[in-house]
Every structure is written in structure tokens, then in C-alpha cells.
Amino acid sequence: MSEKHKDDVTGVETTGHSWDGIRELNNPLPKWWVYTFYVCILWSFAYWVVMPTWPYLTGDGWTYTKGVIGYEQRNVVTNELAAIAEGRSGAMERIATMPLDEIATDPALMEVALGAGKAAFGDNCAPCHGSGAQGSTGFPNLNDDDWIWGGTLDDIHTTLQHGIRWDADDETRLNMMMAYGRDGILDRAEISDAAEYVLLLSNQAHDGEAAVRGAEVFASQCVACHGEAGTGNRELGAPNLTDAIWLYGGDRAAIVETVSNGRSGVMPAWGTRLDEGTIRSLTLFVHSLGGGEKQ
Structure with missing residues (x-):
């Protein structure tokens, strides 16, 4: 049974709990801690008013309180990406129009192209070819020097632009390994x-x-x-x-x-999805991985 009493040594009242004859003192929290706690509570109310905070249901579905200042992290990220794109727009325009072999000899332009190509590869190509472009069964390894359709800058650009067996592009690279058994050509x-x-x-x-x-x-x-x-x-x-x-x-x-x-692996025609500057940046990035061939 718990019983509160005042500790003889410290003069502090106990909580009434004891274990093996040891009583727990009911020491108050430091005042600075208590005041800080109260300030945080007040701050949270102010934050709820100023910043986007609470979700609520409307006739059109879920939304949230926008806050007095109307802050949105999405807008911040969008603006930052726009600023980056604007900063490199001149370089990307040059990449989109210059011959690939000339870009490869310009260190400053090549730096931009490789950065843009690496980002585009991670977003679009890594799911099939792997984050390190190492490939897997049915998806070529882009690091070695074994190329099915050629490994020069122009070859890689053509493959990226028009794809492999991609119906949406009339200029796609197209050839088929026949199913000799399924189609009854060979026993x-x-x-x-x-x-x-x-x-x-x-x-x-x-x-x-x-x-x-x-x-x-x-x-x-x-x-x-x-x-x-x-x-x-x-x-x-x-x-x-x-x-x-x-x-x-x-x-x-x-x-x-x-x-x-037979085999009939498909690669998208990225020319229908990505702009020319990004396609060329991807071309240069893939070519730089180690297996790229000279023109």
C-alpha cells in the first residue's frame, strides 16, 4: 500500500511508492524546464495558425489548413529546380544542338552533360539496367564493351532516341530472334x-x-x-x-x-519522353561508363 510522507534527509515529499524499502522522492521539475514546456505549447498554437497544419475533409476530399503565410514545401522545391534549370539552360541548349563528339571535347560542357545524364539515368534507366548500369538477365550491362546495336556515341544516341522494338516509333531498331521450336521451324x-x-x-x-x-x-x-x-x-x-x-x-x-x-526484349523510345538535351546527356553518360566506342 502506498503511503506518502516527507523524507527526513531532503525534506521532499515522497510519491508514496517504495521498492525494497527504498522510497521514491517526488522532486519537482526545474522551473526552466517547466517554463520551456509552456512556451512550446504556446508556440505550437501559433505554428498551427501560421503554417499549413491540420488535415480536414471537404466535399471534394481531404485537404489541409493553408496557414496565414501560405507556405508550401512543394513550391520551394519547384522554385529550386526551376532555378537550377535556368542556370544550366544555356549549357543544355548547346548540348541539344552541338555534335556529340564536340561536346565530349569541351570539359565544362561535358561536366554539365554527365551530371544531367546521370540524373536522367537514375530516373529512367536504372529500374532496368540497375543503378550502376550493371544490367541483369534480359537487360544489357552498359559498363562492358559488348554492344548488340553498337557502342559509338551515334549508335547509343540512336538506340535511346528510337528504342528497341518500340511500336510508338517507326524508326525503332527492330529485329526478332525467331521461336524455332514454338513456331515449328525446328524439332x-x-x-x-x-x-x-x-x-x-x-x-x-x-x-x-x-x-x-x-x-x-x-x-x-x-x-x-x-x-x-x-x-x-x-x-x-x-x-x-x-x-x-x-x-x-x-x-x-x-x-x-x-x-x-525466341527473345524480343523491348526498350522505350526515349525521344518521345525526354528532350533532346537530356537524350544527348544520357548518351554521353552511358558512353562514359567504360564500354563506349570511338566513332
Whole structure:
């Protein structure tokens, strides 16, 4: 049972609570703390009046009190972005009109382009290619020097501008890996043999006899795009099958799946979404990642 009494040593009344014979003193808070607390309460009332604060429901849905000064953080951010855009507008206009190779030789302009390109990449390209442009299955790694449609500044710009297999743009880069199994062009044995030959081309373990048969299948069905040596054709977007870089996987199962059902990855035509200055900045940024090729 709690019982209050005054402590003999300090003269302070206890709370009435005790544990193992130890009583809790009811020391008052310091006055400065109490006064500060009261001031904060008064300040909160003033803040509710001056600043946007309370949500409330109207006939049109939820809104909030705007406050006496009508402050909005969104307006602050919008104004800051507008100021940044205005500050670099001259540089972006030059980037939008100058030849790409000339921009690359201008350090000041290149700095602006790489900054704008990096920001645009994070907003538009990272969801597929990764924040570090490392790619993943079905999405190319943009850091290496293996390019399906070419890695020069002009090649990259064309890919960004018109996309890959993008219906909204008549100039999109367009070619299709046929579904040889699904469409009944090859039977399962022929597909298996062709896969063994592709494993041979890329210096992987393979069945020698099946690869010999697969060479005939390859010559009749695949050479037109991938070339006799299997090194690919960038004009057609046909990958090099002789290296260790694979967009959808290079083991036997992945190759059989590709030959059987085809591949038709899509990339948007960013020219319909982004302005030319941003497209060119993206081009320069991607080219600078490490795998860009000379014109």
C-alpha cells in the first residue's frame, strides 16, 4: 500500500511508492524546464495558425489548413529546380544542338552533360539496367564493351532516341530472334544440336557429335543474322555468340530456351519522353561508363 510522507534527509515529499524499502522522492521539475514546456505549447498554437497544419475533409476530399503565410514545401522545391534549370539552360541548349563528339571535347560542357545524364539515368534507366548500369538477365550491362546495336556515341544516341522494338516509333531498331521450336521451324533434336554447336562456338563443354549436326542447323537457320563465325551483326542486333557475355544466359538450358521460344526484349523510345538535351546527356553518360566506342 502506498503511503506518502516527507523524507527526513531532503525534506521532499515522497510519491508514496517504495521498492525494497527504498522510497521514491517526488522532486519537482526545474522551473526552466517547466517554463520551456509552456512556451512550446504556446508556440505550437501559433505554428498551427501560421503554417499549413491540420488535415480536414471537404466535399471534394481531404485537404489541409493553408496557414496565414501560405507556405508550401512543394513550391520551394519547384522554385529550386526551376532555378537550377535556368542556370544550366544555356549549357543544355548547346548540348541539344552541338555534335556529340564536340561536346565530349569541351570539359565544362561535358561536366554539365554527365551530371544531367546521370540524373536522367537514375530516373529512367536504372529500374532496368540497375543503378550502376550493371544490367541483369534480359537487360544489357552498359559498363562492358559488348554492344548488340553498337557502342559509338551515334549508335547509343540512336538506340535511346528510337528504342528497341518500340511500336510508338517507326524508326525503332527492330529485329526478332525467331521461336524455332514454338513456331515449328525446328524439332527438339535439331534445337538440341544447334545448342551444342553454340556451346562449341563459345568454347564451352559440348557434345562433339551433336555439335557437328548442329553446325548444319546453324548454317541453314542462324548464319543470316549471327554470321558464319557466330560473331553477330550489330546492324541487325544479332549478338556475338563466341564470347562469354550473354544477355539471357549462356548455359545449355538457357540456349535451348532461347532457340525454342525466341527473345524480343523491348526498350522505350526515349525521344518521345525526354528532350533532346537530356537524350544527348544520357548518351554521353552511358558512353562514359567504360564500354563506349570511338566513332
